[in-house]
Structure formats: C-alpha cells, structure tokens
Amino acid sequence: MKVTIVDYNSGNISSVINSFKEVAKNKVNIEVTSDLGKIKLSDKLVLPGQGSFKSCVDALNKIGGLSETLNEFAINNKKPLLGICVGLQMFADVGYEETETKGLGWIPGKVSKINNQKGKYKLPHIGWNQINIVKDSKIFKNIENNSHMYFVHSYEFIPNDKNVISATTDYSSHIVCSVEKENIFGTQFHPEKSDKIGLKIIDNFINL
C-alpha cells in the first residue's frame, strides 16, 4: 500500500507529513512527491492546501499535467483521495478568495467567505470546534459525534448537492466541514493538528 501526499508547493505541509508518518508507522509507505508517475502508481492520495484558494489552484496548475493526473486518479479510476482544508475547497467549481478562480470541479459548488455577521464572528475561524456528523462517512469510523477538531480558515465550501456533506460545524452558520462523494473525501478542519482524534481520521483513511 502506498499513500502519496501531493507536494505542489501549497504552503506548509510538514505537519501533514509528520502525522501520516506517525499513523503509518512502518506498515504503510508514505510518499511525498509531485512526480506524476509516482502519483499514478499510488493507492491513495492526500491533497493538502494552505494559503488562499487562488494560490493553491495556481500552484497546482504550475505543475504541468498534475490536475489531469489527479482527475484521472480520482474521477476516472475512482481511487481514494483526501483533501484537507484548501485541498477540500478545490473540489469546488469556483472559489472567490482574492479573485474568482476555477477549481477542480469534482463536487459542484462554490467557496465563499464566511459571513462574519458584521464583525460578530472573528475571522479566520481559528481553534477547536465540534463537528456535527450528518452522514456516515468511512473516515469517521469510531469518531464520536461532537468531537473537537482544529480549524483555521476564512472561506467555506458550499456544495450544491447537500448529500455529499458528512459533517458541519457551527460558526456563524452550519459550515460544511467534511464531505464524502464516493471515493473523494475532504475535511475543512486539520486532522493532522487535531490531536489523537485527528490521527484516528487519518488512520481511517489509510485503512479504507
């Protein structure tokens, strides 16, 4: 089994790498690469993402053939992929951070700024918030409802089809914080920074 963390210069991914290596121990091979050949040969992919929607999409597009390879992996071959934070947001058709930017379009919907209700809610939404699990998701195996996860973001993914939503969190509104669409998984929160419970989610993904 080979799990690859896609390294496309999307900001700081060392915590993602550390957490996957911690969970995998020496049983599962964790690769960190942008090499298209290695990505194709992987069993599972992790798509991290930090910074703005635009900066991540730009970074992804800078690597020739990467978005096509990801598309082939997740859409054509239907192999498991986990998007984290902006990695999840990029599943959308379009994002509005900085400027209107086209996403991967895997899950129809948009990424918009969280409504701070005229300053009532501070942004970014930073810290530990509880997740409301609204649908059984394979990555939530043995995860209790209302578990705390670590968040840091100012934008939210609003999918058109609400059936893809597996968990929400309350901050200004019911923010979508986890999705599952067939083989595609995503978390708005950071499992790699969410202590033991976050590592359990990573473990669930690795053991899918």
Place this chain on the structure above:
Amino acid sequence: MLKNRIIPCLDVKNGRVVKGINFVDLKDAGDPVEQAKIYSDGGADEICFLDITASNENRDTIYDVVERTSKKCFVPLTVGGGVRSIDDINKLLNCGADKVSINTAAVENPKVVLDSSKKFGSQCIVVAIDAKKKGDKWEVFTHGGRNNSGIDALEYAKKMEDSGAGELLVTSMDRDGTQIGYDVDLMNKIASKVNIPLIASGGVGNLDHLVDGIKLGNASAVLAASIFHYGKHSVREAKEYLDSKGIPVRI
C-alpha cells in the same frame, strides 16, 4: 461552538526551556520537546515556543527543537522570537511549525507581514505585540521589550490586521512575569478594534486570571507560561476551571 483556547508557552534559549521574570533572571528548567508533549497530552489546545534571546544569539537550536516537537505533538505549534524574514518563516514552517509569530520585524518592516501572509497564508502569521502603558495609551516595544517604538498599540494592531496577520498575540510588558493578571483593559481595547482573534499574554498567576482574559479581555485564547511550567496547575485543571466558570473549552 468554537472553544476558547489555552496555550502554554515555553520560553526557549539555546534549545532549553527557561522562564524569566520580566525577561531577565532566567532559570533553566528542561527539555522543550518533552515539556511540549506533556502539555499536548494534557489537553493543551496549542503549544507556543518563544525563542527569547533569538535576536542576539545563534538560533539554529530552535529549528531542531521545532522539528523534534512536530514529530511528537499533533496540535498546532506556534514559534516566535527572532523571526525577521520570509526565509526565517519558511525555515520554521519547513521544520514543522504551524504558525510563526513576528514581533520586532513587523514593527521595523510591516511589509514582512504583508509578504509572508501572501506567501504562506494569514493562517500561519501571528503578529506579537509587546505593549506598555503610558498615560491612557499603550506603546509598542520591540527587541524583547528593550526598545520603545513609540507606536500606539491600538493603531498598530489594526494596521497589522490590514497587513494580513491571522492572529494577534498581545503581551502586556507591565504585567509579564508579575503574576498579577493580564492587562484586560489593553486586551479588550485591541479585541474590540480588530476582527481577528486575539491571544492574551503576560501576567498570569492563577486560574482566575485566565477567566478574566476571556471574559473581561475578550481574548479568543489565553497564553500562560509559569503557572503551567512550574507545575502550579496542569492544563487540564485550567480547562476544568474555565469550564466551571461557563467558558467553552475543549475537554
């Protein structure tokens, strides 16, 4: 519901933990990695390392500390002290820091905040403000509290928000090391002025001070060093106490 955070801070010098009284008279007290692990196992919502003498001395030791900590602690790790350039930030993030706090460099060259938040994202840029009261205002100090910039802390806080800071770590120089409580007036004034989260720092001597920082100071997170470090209270005790006072915490 979003929870208020408790952040134990470890002052680090030459790769070892210390905690000074008003930034001088340091006592050596242990390995930062082991200490951080105790905190994260005990329920700390984040860990903060402050490389206190970093501006003056060889600071490569902090990279090793950060790297080792990030392999053992799976909660957010913020590192500050002596962070001056995009290159410094890049190195710390690559070693496994999740956020970097910028103090003196942000005062001297606010463009660092602008550039780094663009490059790495606001989520990892914390601006640390050391403020000291003067009359009915507060002034921003730099270089570990040694130099007075004369800049008004409230205006500066707003400017840092506009420059792309994701959070503000506000330390009252008057209270730091005194254990008489946060300057909640300062915290509240800055928290009302900006729309980004504020971390209160400087002066915690007991658990009621943490409550005050959140209730009176309107801080999103409270940072403390010595009450945790010298074993006066565990992080868990602090959380249970806050919970008993009706403050939402992750337990």
